[in-house]
Amino acid sequence: MVAVAQHPNIEMITYAEVTQVKGYIGNFKATIKKKPKYVDWDLCTGCGTCAEKCPTKKLKDEFDLGLGLRTAIHKVYPQAVPGKFYIDAQNCTKLTSGKCGVCEKLCPAQAIRFDDKEEYQEVEVGAIVMATGYDLFKWEEAYGEYGYGKYPDVISSLHFERLVSAGGPTGGKVQRPSDGKEPKSVAFIKCVGSRDDTKGKSYCSRACCMYTAKHAYQVKDKIEDSEAYVFYMDVRTAGKNYEEFYQRSLNAGAKYIRGRVSKIYPRGERLVLKSEDTLLGRPLEVEADLVVLATAMVPSEGAGALAKAIGFSSDKDGFYQEAHPKLQPVETFAAGVYLAGCCQGPKDIPDTVAQASAAAVKICGLFSKNELATEPMVTQVDVSKCSGCGFCVPICPYNAISLEPIQERGHHGPFTRNAAQVNSSLCQGCGACLPACRTLALNLKGFTNDQLVAEVDALCL
Amino acid sequence: MSIDKSQWQPKIIVFACNWCSYAAADLAGLNHLEYPADVRIIRTPCSGRMDPLLVLRAFNRGADGVLLSG
Amino acid sequence: MKKRVGVFVCDCGTNIASVVDTEKVAAAARQFPGVVFATTYKYMCSDPGQELVRNAIKEQELEQVVIASCSPRMHEKTFRKAVEDGGINAYMFEMVNIREQDSWVHHDREQATQKAIALVRMAVSKVLRNQPLQVSTIPVTRKALVIGGGIAGMQAALDIAEAGHQVILVEKEASIGGKMTQLDKTFPTMDCAA
Numbered sequence: 001m002v003a004v005a006q007h008p009n010i011e012m013i014t015y016a017e018v019t020q021v022k023g024y025i026g027n028f029k030a031t032i033k034k035k036p037k038y039v040d041w042d043l044c045t046g047c048g049t050c051a052e053k054c055p056t057k058k059l060k061d062e063f064d065l066g067l068g069l070r071t072a073i074h075k076v077y078p079q080a081v082p083g084k085f086y087i088d089a090q091n092c093t094k095l096t097s098g099k100c101g102v103c104e105k106l107c108p109a110q111a112i113r114f115d116d117k118e119e120y121q122e123v124e125v126g127a128i129v130m131a132t133g134y135d136l137f138k139w140e141e142a143y144g145e146y147g148y149g150k151y152p153d154v155i156s157s158l159h160f161e162r163l164v165s166a167g168g169p170t171g172g173k174v175q176r177p178s179d180g181k182e183p184k185s186v187a188f189i190k191c192v193g194s195r196d197d198t199k200g201k202s203y204c205s206r207a208c209c210m211y212t213a214k215h216a217y218q219v220k221d222k223i224e225d226s227e228a229y230v231f232y233m234d235v236r237t238a239g240k241n242y243e244e245f246y247q248r249s250l251n252a253g254a255k256y257i258r259g260r261v262s263k264i265y266p267r268g269e270r271l272v273l274k275s276e277d278t279l280l281g282r283p284l285e286v287e288a289d290l291v292v293l294a295t296a297m298v299p300s301e302g303a304g305a306l307a308k309a310i311g312f313s314s315d316k317d318g319f320y321q322e323a324h325p326k327l328q329p330v331e332t333f334a335a336g337v338y339l340a341g342c343c344q345g346p347k348d349i350p351d352t353v354a355q356a357s358a359a360a361v362k363i364c365g366l367f368s369k370n371e372l373a374t375e376p377m378v379t380q381v382d383v384s385k386c387s388g389c390g391f392c393v394p395i396c397p398y399n400a401i402s403l404e405p406i407q408e409r410g411h412h413g414p415f416t417r418n419a420a421q422v423n424s425s426l427c428q429g430c431g432a433c434l435p436a437c438r439t440l441a442l443n444l445k446g447f448t449n450d451q452l453v454a455e456v457d458a459l460c461l
Numbered sequence: 462m463s464i465d466k467s468q469w470q471p472k473i474i475v476f477a478c479n480w481c482s483y484a485a486a487d488l489a490g491l492n493h494l495e496y497p498a499d500v501r502i503i504r505t506p507c508s509g510r511m512d513p514l515l516v517l518r519a520f521n522r523g524a525d526g527v528l529l530s531g
Numbered sequence: 532m533k534k535r536v537g538v539f540v541c542d543c544g545t546n547i548a549s550v551v552d553t554e555k556v557a558a559a560a561r562q563f564p565g566v567v568f569a570t571t572y573k574y575m576c577s578d579p580g581q582e583l584v585r586n587a588i589k590e591q592e593l594e595q596v597v598i599a600s601c602s603p604r605m606h607e608k609t610f611r612k613a614v615e616d617g618g619i620n621a622y623m624f625e626m627v628n629i630r631e632q633d634s635w636v637h638h639d640r641e642q643a644t645q646k647a648i649a650l651v652r653m654a655v656s657k658v659l660r661n662q663p664l665q666v667s668t669i670p671v672t673r674k675a676l677v678i679g680g681g682i683a684g685m686q687a688a689l690d691i692a693e694a695g696h697q698v699i700l701v702e703k704e705a706s707i708g709g710k711m712t713q714l715d716k717t718f719p720t721m722d723c724a725a
Contacts, residue, residue, distance in 0.1 A: 001708050004685045004700065009692035015705040018678050026671035032701055063713065080706035123699055126672035129691075131684030133709055158713060165715040172715075210718045218715075245719040306678070341683025349682060349717055356683040360690030367673045367696050376622065376664035377506065397509075425669050432509025446622065447506050451660045452515055458656035459474055459501050459649055460522035479604075487602045490631030498642035501649060502632055504603070 001081045013121075015086065017302075021310040024425045025336030026126045026372050036116040037086035038095070039073070043111035046075070046083040050103035050112070059091050061169070064162045067177060068169030073103050078167065087112075127336045127363040128310065130320055131356065132303045134342035137193035137200055137296035145263045146192070146293065152178040153271060154264060154291040157211060164218050174222055176290055179269070183289030186219045187229045187273050188212050189261050193296030194346075195233060201296050201317055207348040208294035209236045213246045215292060216254035228254045229286050231261050231275055239350065259284065264291060297346040311399050312337055319345045330359045333397070335428075338362050377446035378427040379434070381420050385441035388418035392433040392442060400426035401433060471525035475502045476511055478531030485530075500528075507531065532662075534565035536655055537593040539584055540647075541575035541600035543630055550634040552644045556599065559648045563655045567591055575600045581613040588617035595619075595658040599627035599651050620663035625654040676701065681709020 004010055013032060020031040054071035061070040063077045072092040073085050093100040094114055104112040136156055140149030147154055153176050155163075166172040176183050190212055193200030209232075216228040235256065237243040250256065263274040273286045299318040307314050312332040313321045320343045323331040330338045340356035341347065347355070366372075383406060393401050403418040420441065431444040443449060477483040483504050489496070505511060508531020516527050538560040542548035553571040560569040568591040572580050575598055587593060596614050600606065603626040611621040629647040637643040673696050677688045680702030688698045700707065716723060 001685065001712075004680075004688055004707060007689065007692045009696065010688050010698045010700055012680070012700050012702070012707065014680065014702040014707060016701050017703050018676070018701055024669075026669050028672075028676065030676050032699075037705065065713075076704055076706035077712065079712070081708065082706070084705070086705050123674075123676065124672050125674045125676040125699065127675045129675060129677040129679075129684065129687045131677055131679035131681060131687060133679055133681045133683065158710070161714045165713075168715075214716070214718045214721070239719070241719040338687075340687045341679070341681065343679070343683075349711070352683045353686050356686035357690050360687045360694070363675050363687075363691055364694045364696065367671065367675075367694075369671055371668035372671055373666050373668055376666050395509075424667065430507035430509050431505070432507060434510060435512040444506065444510065445662070445664055447510060448660065449512070451657045452503070452505075452512075453518055454656040454660055455503050455653045456474065456515060456519050456524075457522055458653040459503065460472060460519060460524050461649075461652065484604060487604055487628075487631040490602070490635035493635050495636055495638065498633075498637045498639060498646045501646065501653075502628070503653070504628075 005081045012082070014082065018306065019120075019309070021128065024423065026366070027425070028125050028128060028336065030123050030125060030128070032121045032123060034119040034121065036089065036118055037084075038089065038092070038113055038116045039084065039086050040111040040113050041082065041084045043109045044084045045109050046085065047108065048075075048085070049106050049108060050085055051075075053102050053106050055100065055102060056091055056093055059088065064169045065156075065159050067159060067162050127338065127366055129338050129340050129356075129359050129363065130306075130310075130332070130343050131340045132306065132343040133300050134297040134346065135300045137298050139192050139200075139293055139295050142199045143192060143293075145261070146189075146291070147264055151264065151266060151271060151291075152176075153183075153289065154293065156293050156295050157208070157215065158295075160215055160292045164215070164222070172222075174219070174290075181289070182223060184223065184225060185227045185229070185270075185286075185288045186216075186223075186290045186292060187261075187271075187286055187288035188216060188231065188292045188294065189273075190230065190232045190294045191296075192293040193298075194294075201298065203296075203317060203346065204236065205294075205297045205346040206236075207297070207346065209234075210239070210242055210245065210348065212292075212294050213237075213249040213254070217249040217252050220249075220252040220254060229273075229288065230254055230256045231259055231273070232256060233258070233260065239348070257284065257286075297342055299343065303343060310334060310337060319343065330355055330362055336366065374425055375429055377429040377444065378424045379422045379429070379431065379442050379444050381422055382441045382443070383419045385439045386419040387439050387441070388420070389438065390418075390420070391436045391438070392420055395433050395436045396427075397430065397432065398426045398428050400424075400428075470499050472523060473497075473500045473526045473528065474519045474524045475500055475528040475530060476505050476508070476515070477502050478508045479504055479506055482508075482530035505531070533594050534659055535591065535593050536563075536566045536568075536595040536597060536658060537584075537587050537591055538563075538566055538569040538651060538655065539575055539587075539596070539598045539600075540569070540571045540629075540651070541580070541598065542571060542573045543575075543600060543634075544573065547600070547630050547634045550638060550640055550643045551629055551647045552640060553647075555644055556629075556647045556651060560597075560651050560655065563652055565595070565659050566655060568593065576606050576609055581609075581616075584610070584613050585617035588614070588619055593617075593619065594623060595661065596624045597627060597651060597654045597658055598624070599629045599647065599654070601630040602628045602632070605631075622664040623658065623661050625658040625661070627651050627654045673697070674699065679709070680704075680707030682711045684709070
């Protein structure tokens with residue numbers, strides 16, 4: 001992370017979103033929306049005096065998924081890059097009611113800017129990498145049998161990561177969110193939302209088998225006299241050293257039970273999991289202090305809208321569609337736009353890094369040229385025949401056609417009317433616009449109506 | 462009027478998309494998968510290029526069957 | 532544009548010639564309207580084969596070229612270049628697929644030859660309607676935009692930057708790192724995620 005921040009060739013724009021992309025391969029224009037931070041980051045030294053004195057201290061920390069607390073002016077987390085503070089406008093007393101302003105008075109760098117506004121910046125780039133990542137499936141909305149999120153001690157794997165992390169809210173001590181006690185029995189349920197057509201997604205999220213093996217290992221490792229139960233459908237360990245890692249978990253004493261959990265309900269301070277061991281064919285009941293759900297990965301919020309804005313497609317689950325599943329796994333249907341990581345589909349860290357490097361190489365290849373040759377077999381418009389109906393515009397999958405005003409001379413002098421215009425850099429020469437043209441104003445060079453009719457006639461002789 | 466079926470050779474015109482079906486026909490060739498020689502393929506840049514009028518033209522000129530693939 | 536088509540039929544060693552009577556195809560092609568020259572050769576894509584095309588364009592003053600050989604997905608680019616080197620526009624050329632879609636999928640010599648003739652007739656008919664096309668070029672802005680500052684975005688940004696190109700990395704949160712920074716140790720090596 002620090003390497004990214006320090007690299008002279010990388011300009012990092014955080015707390016910002018890309019809202020619009022226009023143009024085509026080699027020549028994109030992107031609009032970046034910078035959200036107001038209310039702190040001048042050129043001045044902020046990251047000393048933390050502001051957060052120390054901020055009176056609004058009991059906000060749920062999003063980074064710790066609500067397991068910890070934070071102030072209204074804060075860093076994402078202590079090791080954030082860049083290590084600067086920003087104000088959560090919704091919860092800042094000064095920004096909501098006009099009172100307070102303690103941070104402004106105390107900031108030694110005088111970096112606080114309560115009048116900070118949204119800013120838009122336009123950049124010109126030649127290629128784009130989509131690396132928008134994933135969100136976790138909202139199991140609370142789908143799995144009633146696990147309590148719809150009602151039981152505080154039924155948590156997601158990412159919550160568990162925060163609990164077990166040295167930098168987390170508990171300093172790496174595994175504690176129950178409900179009462180802070182150390183759980184002696186932890187149950188893991190895999191495929192929550194994954195491989196479940198009825199309640200979740202049909203696909204496998206790929207990383208869960210391995211991180212659950214890791215979690216079970218960590219329970220056995222960190223908590224004395226503990227039990228780790230893993231409820232699974234299958235154990236999938238297709239990766240280098242993965243099977244060995246799973247075996248290590250088993251050897252540490254993790255108990256793997258093949259079966260789905262049908263119900264979780266409280267009994268005293270503990271939770272009861274009703275299930276079945278399908279290998280033995282017997283119903284089963286396990287008592288646990290903490291239940292960890294390996295929830296499915298889903299495309300991150302807003303990913304679909306961004307794809308639409310740029311002009312490429314998503315698959316049935318909302319992941320970005322690669323141009324070819326085997327031969328073009330990092331390309332999209334939009335030339336010059338490449339995919340990296342979970343935005344294309346669930347994957348683990350090694351696969352993500354590999355795909356990101358592949359996308360980078362594609363772009364370096366593109367940048368090794370001064371100019372790009374364009375295929376001349378593109379659609380041309382006979383403006384004199386074009387009626388300006390615009391039927392071709394929405395049909396073009398590459399957004400290459402637009403209606404543009406043209407000047408013409410008539411009986412009563414010059415006038416303006418609309419006619420189709422094809423951007424030959426965007427046009428991929430598919431010819432889908434031709435059948436839509438009722439006046440035969442469009443023709444595809446190299447595959448003209450005339451040429452195809454001649455071919456048909458010659459073959460039918 | 463009857464057609465001698467042993468002599469009759471239908472004219473089948475195939476419009477194949479360059480990126481999939483045409484490539485698939487090449488693959489069939491690579492694997493030497495035999496099919497009747499009456500099948501004649503016209504390469505199109507994409508099945509989206511297909512104009513219904515081209516299909517009608519083929520029938521009008523005596524094609525017995527048209528396969529559109531993409 | 533004058534109608535002076537040259538037709539070149541490839542034997543492809545025995546790949547085509549063992550099933551298709553290439554001489555017969557060339558002879559039939561000579562009868563098609565617009566065709567002024569037709570010949571066969573053992574390997575059209577080889578150096579001497581391409582030389583044959585280049586010379587014929589000059590000697591016969593060809594304006595259009597049809598080459599009947601393998602799939603255009605294989606050698607269209609090769610022959611476009613040869614045609615251009617011969618002195619005519621690269622797009623005044625059509626290719627006929629008489630290997631993958633003829634000799635390799637049929638064994639009846641007569642039927643396969645008839646099919647080849649029909650396909651050549653189709654290409655000649657098309658090439659007579661071809662227009663010279665020009666390849667244009669567009670400039671490239673050597674700067675990349677990476678959307679998302681998680682592990683994927685950071686890795687891509689670093690690799691591109693290391694190659695000497697400018698990168699803009701946009702992240703929606705106030706810190707880069709993404710989900711990975713929330714993780715503890717990671718499998719299978721159990722090293723830290725940060």
